[in-house]
Amino acid sequence: MRSRRRVAVEVATIAVVGMVALSLNLFASPFHRGFFCGDASIRLPYRAATISEGTLLITAVLVPSFIMVVAEMAMAYRGSPSIPSGSTRGSVAASSSYCVLAPFWLGGVSLQLGLEAAKFTSGRLRPHFIDVCIPDVECPPGEPLRYIEHYGCRGTDEDLIREARLSFPSAHSALAFYSMAYLSYYLQCRIPRLWLFPRAGLQAFLFLAAALTAISRVSDNMHHWSDAAFGSAAGFLWCLIFVLFCVMEDYESPLKRRKVVANGCLTCTVDNGKKVYAPCVRSDCCGNQMPSVTNDNEIC
Incomplete structure (x- = not known):
């Protein structure tokens, strides 16, 4: 199990990264980008989001x-069938829950931090920008390629105008795909093979x-299709990065990949910097078993 110091450091890291991302979202000013007079992609009507931020937080986190x-x-x-000596089933449940949740939350807040930085740096205009901003300049007829850089907004809702400058990338899409990928990987590792079809069905649903x-972000005129595509890819790839370099390198994680053999599976641990493998008692699920130790060099 993790030491209290390690848990404290990990929780503090998650909190700090999350607070930095929240501070950017609340207090940063987006880049003031201009627009072309003939750009029809930013002249769509404003619509309320089908999936609000609160709904996304509940369903994706x-x-x-x-x-x-x-x-x-x-x-x-x-x-x-058994638990480690000196532990209770409650402590085992709490430890394994933390081991799968900590990377999930750290990956989520760090992804959000990267997305916020990209949004405020790029300042790409949302498809409904003209509708909520109502620029105080008029485009000359017959000059669709004229670039308007210096302008003000006659719209009265400052929050909507500020959000209308944060189109790229789509944070909704990124978080949705990040959560989908992580939960799908979790189900793949932790659900017994007997539940193959329900597991596959749930992964397809995710x-x-x-x-x-x-x-929905595109149909609601909240993002351009490229914003949603980039966000989806970023969320999926970010999850892969965390699985490969965070979860897979954590030997206490229940999601640590094990080598499967004909008679069961091998659990991996580290003894003085050397990988040691021990056979499992059961062969139906490698993620939640105690190994049968055959000698002093095989530990779990």
Whole structure:
């Protein structure tokens, strides 16, 4: 199990990164970008978002977290035939839940930080920018390629005008695909092979939900299609990065990949910098088992 110092450092890191991302969102000023007179892509009407930020937070962050905690508790209390000496099933459930949630939350807040930085730096105008800004300059007839850089907004809603300058990339799409990819990977590693079809069905549903989230951002005139496409790819790739370089390098994580053999599986640990493998007691699920130690050099 993780030491208290390590947990404190990890939680503090998540909190600091999250606070920096929130500060950018609340207090930063986006880049003031101009527009071409004939640019029809920013002259669409404003529409309320189908998926609000609150709805996205619940469905892409809180619900996956709840699912992973419930699954870890179920496996700790019902799925594992034994527990480590000196531990309780409650402590095992809490430890394994933390090990899968910490990378998920750290990846989420760091992704959000990168997205906020990109949004405020690029200052790309949303498709409904003209509708909410109402520029105080008139475009000369017959000059669609004239670039208007110095202008003000006659619109009265300052918050909408500020948000209308934060089109690229789509944070909704990125977070949806990040959450989908992480939860799909979690289900792949932790759900017994007996549940293959329900697991595959749930993974397909997660992908569809993420795709519909990205599509809704385009249909609501909140983003250009390229914003949603880039955000979706960024969220998916960011999840892969965290799985490869954070989860897979954490030997305490229940999601650590194990080598599968004919008679079961091998769990990996590190003893004085050397990888040591030990065979599992059961072969149906490598993610929640205690190994049968055959000699003093094989530890789990």
